[in-house]
Amino acid sequence: MSYKKTEIMSIGRSSVTKPAVPLGNEGLIKVVDHFKYLGAQYCSDDGSNTKELNNRISYRIGRATGAFRELDKVWKDRNINLETKLKFYNACVLSTLLYAAECWTLTERDEW
Structure with a gap:
């Protein structure tokens, strides 16, 4: 684990109430409003994307x-x-399409 690269994000809290997390002699873990998940998608602290x-x-x-x-x-x-052919489609096409989809936050508006 790289402590220099470690970040935390608190969802649903204002930036004023975000706690800093001390990490022994390493200092404090950086508190962020958004971060890149799996190198594919930005997640934000209000849950909106x-x-x-x-x-x-x-x-x-x-x-x-x-x-x-x-x-x-x-x-x-x-x-x-x-x-x-369907196995190729599932393995190559669908996996490419749905990469990191598990972290997509969909609202009713997004679904339309």
């Missing part, structure tokens, strides 16, 4: 489209059965 979500979805769709196109020979090959 609508702007980031819109950008991420467009980016992920583009990446998944590229992954789909890369498998062009697989789709056209008549010697590969449909079940195998």
Whole structure:
């Protein structure tokens, strides 16, 4: 664990009430309002990520489209059965599309 890179974020608290966390002789852990999760998405302390979500979805769709196109020979090959093609689709395209989706905070407005 790199203490210099370690950050904490408290969700739902104003910046005034965010506690600093001492770490022995290392000093205090940095308290932040947002951070990048899995190198893919920014999370914010108010739980909102609508702007980031819109950008991420467009980016992920583009990446998944590229992954789909890369498998062009697989789709056209008549010697590969449909079940195998679907496994390629799930492994390459869907995993690219949904990378880091578990941390997307969707509001009712975002779903529309």
